[in-house]
Amino acid sequence: xxxxxxxxxxxxxxxxxxxxxxxxxxxxxxxxxxxxxxxxxxxxxxxxxxxxxxxxxxxxxxxxxxxxxxxxxxxxxxxxxxxxxxxxxxxxxxxxxxxxxxx
Numbered sequence: 001x002x003x004x005x006x007x008x009x010x011x012x013x014x015x016x017x018x019x020x021x022x023x024x025x026x027x028x029x030x031x032x033x034x035x036x037x038x039x040x041x042x043x044x045x046x047x048x049x050x051x052x053x054x055x056x057x058x059x060x061x062x063x064x065x066x067x068x069x070x071x072x073x074x075x076x077x078x079x080x081x082x083x084x085x086x087x088x089x090x091x092x093x094x095x096x097x098x099x100x101x102x103x
Contacts, residue, residue: 035075
């Protein structure tokens, strides 16, 4: 293989890898979108359950809050891994809280 062939082979590899990365970005974006919709739904459910009369439900809301918060930020971390990244880009709201859903 001469130098020109090696350069062409490397360029073909780079182009193929870019295509893989672009596709993975789109997959990551859709997965983050689904994750955040599920987290938001669970957050809203948690807020509504907390409104029930005292004693009607015995739940460890602190544990639920920690898990939901971890899920929210873990999903955002997927979007930050480069390559490939995430398309569309997702950025976690640094002020995200469980209580924000009640507003």
